[in-house]
Structures are given as structure tokens and as C-alpha cells.
Amino acid sequence: MLTRALIVVLVILNLGVALWWLLRGEPASAPPASPAGVAQLEVLPSTQAPTTSVAPPDATPALQDVTPASAPVAQPPVPVSVPATAVADTPAPRPAASVPAPAPVADAPAPAVAPAPVPATATPAPAQCVSLGPFADRAAAQAAQSRAAGALGGAKLREVADAGATRYRVLLPPAASREAAQAMVKRIVAAGVSDYYIIAQGEDTNAIALGQYRNREGADRRLAALSAAGFKATMVASGGDGSAQWWLDATLAEGTDPAVARQRSGAAQHRSLECARLR
Structure with missing residues (x-):
């Protein structure tokens, strides 16, 4: 009795397995593995909206078939192999170079206007004074002053007592x-x-x-x-x-050499003199 029950159970299981095997459909084959570095192409579903027919207003509405249709079996995508050389030749997109924003331009200060150059005033050369002589007497010194008048700016006679x-x-x-x-x-x-x-x-x-x-x-x-x-x-x-001598103390005219003044006056020698003594 137990044996018969086991046989019935086994038969039922075999029938269930056979029925499942018949209803499961064809197994989807796994797509072959694509080589590394090769992009795959995929078929996208159509996005076109279905065309809807508009029935005239006086038409009798047709009966709709409410019988459920069997769902279509999804087909696996067909892999498309792309040559490796095509992928290698395709240049990679370059990132956009970042262009630095221009720095704000500050308001440049107005250029300073240089003052007009002031013409330099020529500094007069310092006065030069000499003593011309010696002369034996006052008359000889006065005659020498007259001869060198053009080379002298101002002069005075000086007596030197005890010249020896x-x-x-x-x-x-x-x-x-x-x-x-x-x-x-x-x-x-x-x-x-x-x-x-x-x-x-x-x-x-x-x-x-x-x-x-x-x-x-x-x-x-x-x-x-x-x-x-x-x-x-x-x-x-x-x-x-105890003998005396006379000298001619004078300021030289501008640009006059002491030797020229001595030559014009007929003096034997000339000596430098501080101009303060003529004041």
C-alpha cells in the first residue's frame, strides 16, 4: 500500500516537472563577452507614440476585445562587435580648457604733470683781486692805473713804508x-x-x-x-x-687774467690779494 502511494507521488512529480519544462520557453542565451576596451551598441526601445484613430461622432462605438493578449517574449539584444581599431582611432574628448577670467582693471591714476623746468641762473664767478707793483712813487702808480684801466674793475693806491x-x-x-x-x-x-x-x-x-x-x-x-x-x-x-714803495690794489675785470693786467700796467710783478681789503 505504501509502495503504491510512493509511485503515485513520483508520477505526479514527474508530470509537474514535464509541464514546467514545456511552459518555461526557450532559455535566453547569455551574450558573448565583449573584448576589453570595446564599446557595446544597444538597441533603444522606440519612443514613437502609437497612432490613435479618431472615430466620427455619429459612429457606433465598436466593441473592444478585452481578451488579454499573451505578453510578447523579450528577445535578448544582439551584440554588435566593433573593431578595436575603430575604437582606438576615435579621439578621446578633450576637457574644455579653463580660461581664467580677466582681472578687473583698476582705474589708472592720471599721470602727474611735470612742472616746467626753471632755467638755471648762471652764478657769477667770484671776483679776483691783485696787487700790482712796486712803483717808486705815487705818480708812477697813478700812471699804471690809467694804462690798465680796461682790465681793472676798481683800484686804489697803497703806500708801503720801509719797503726794505x-x-x-x-x-x-x-x-x-x-x-x-x-x-x-x-x-x-x-x-x-x-x-x-x-x-x-x-x-x-x-x-x-x-x-x-x-x-x-x-x-x-x-x-x-x-x-x-x-x-x-x-x-x-x-x-x-726806511724807503717807501707804492702798490696798485685792484679788482680784475670779469674774464681778465692777472698777467694781462700786469703787462698793461707795466708793473714788475703781481700778487694775489683778498678783495675784502679793497672795501
Whole structure:
């Protein structure tokens, strides 16, 4: 009895398997694997809308078949093989180059207007002064001044007593006392004057000696410096025979050479001179 029941069950199972095998349809074959690097083509479903017919208003509506139709069996897509060379020859799309946005242009400042150049004023050359001589007397010095008038801007005559002197001393007059002489020395030091001493005996007692020179030019420069500092010094010549000479102190005209002025005046020599002494 049990054996018969098992046989019936096996028969029913076999019939069910056979029925399933008949109704399952053809198995879809797997598409072959495409080679690496080759794109596949796929068939897209049609997007065309179905055409709908419009029935006339007086037409009798037709009976619609409501019998369900069997669903069509989907067919697997057919793979299309593309040659590898076609894919290799197709250039890859290049990314769009990013173009930097132009920087905002700032308002450029207006160019500064350069001021018009001011013409430079020519600086006049400093005046040049000379001493022309020596001349034996005043008349000879005046004649020399007349001959060199065109080369001289301004002139004056100067007499040099004891022209044969071998030494020239510069002195401040004797003070009333030793204390007064020492007070004068303090003023001299404060003015920046050096090379001094107080004479202690003789006829020039309490006088202040401010230097001894072998030529008159050095003594004249010392006198001019003391005069600019506010001191009234004197020059004492010694060692001469007492004879006098005359000199022509003058300012040279602009652009005149001292040698030309000496030649025109007939002087034996010319010496440079500080123009402050002519004022």
C-alpha cells in the first residue's frame, strides 16, 4: 500500500516537472563577452507614440476585445562587435580648457604733470683781486692805473713804508694794565685766534703780539683776519732802510687774467690779494 502511494507521488512529480519544462520557453542565451576596451551598441526601445484613430461622432462605438493578449517574449539584444581599431582611432574628448577670467582693471591714476623746468641762473664767478707793483712813487702808480684801466674793475693806491724791511710784526696796542691785557687775551681766545703773547717789557709793555712774518703778504692776511674778528691790530716793520714803495690794489675785470693786467700796467710783478681789503 505504501509502495503504491510512493509511485503515485513520483508520477505526479514527474508530470509537474514535464509541464514546467514545456511552459518555461526557450532559455535566453547569455551574450558573448565583449573584448576589453570595446564599446557595446544597444538597441533603444522606440519612443514613437502609437497612432490613435479618431472615430466620427455619429459612429457606433465598436466593441473592444478585452481578451488579454499573451505578453510578447523579450528577445535578448544582439551584440554588435566593433573593431578595436575603430575604437582606438576615435579621439578621446578633450576637457574644455579653463580660461581664467580677466582681472578687473583698476582705474589708472592720471599721470602727474611735470612742472616746467626753471632755467638755471648762471652764478657769477667770484671776483679776483691783485696787487700790482712796486712803483717808486705815487705818480708812477697813478700812471699804471690809467694804462690798465680796461682790465681793472676798481683800484686804489697803497703806500708801503720801509719797503726794505725783513720782518713784519702784528700787534694789538698796549693795554692800560696787565689785567686789561689778560682780559683782551681771553677775548682773542674766544674768537678762535691763536699764536699770541703779552709783551712784558720795553716800550710795547702790555701790548699783545699776534705773529711775526718774513713777508708783508703774510702780515696783511693776519691783519685782515683780526679785523674780521673785531680787533684793531697794527703792523710794525723792522730791518729796513726806511724807503717807501707804492702798490696798485685792484679788482680784475670779469674774464681778465692777472698777467694781462700786469703787462698793461707795466708793473714788475703781481700778487694775489683778498678783495675784502679793497672795501
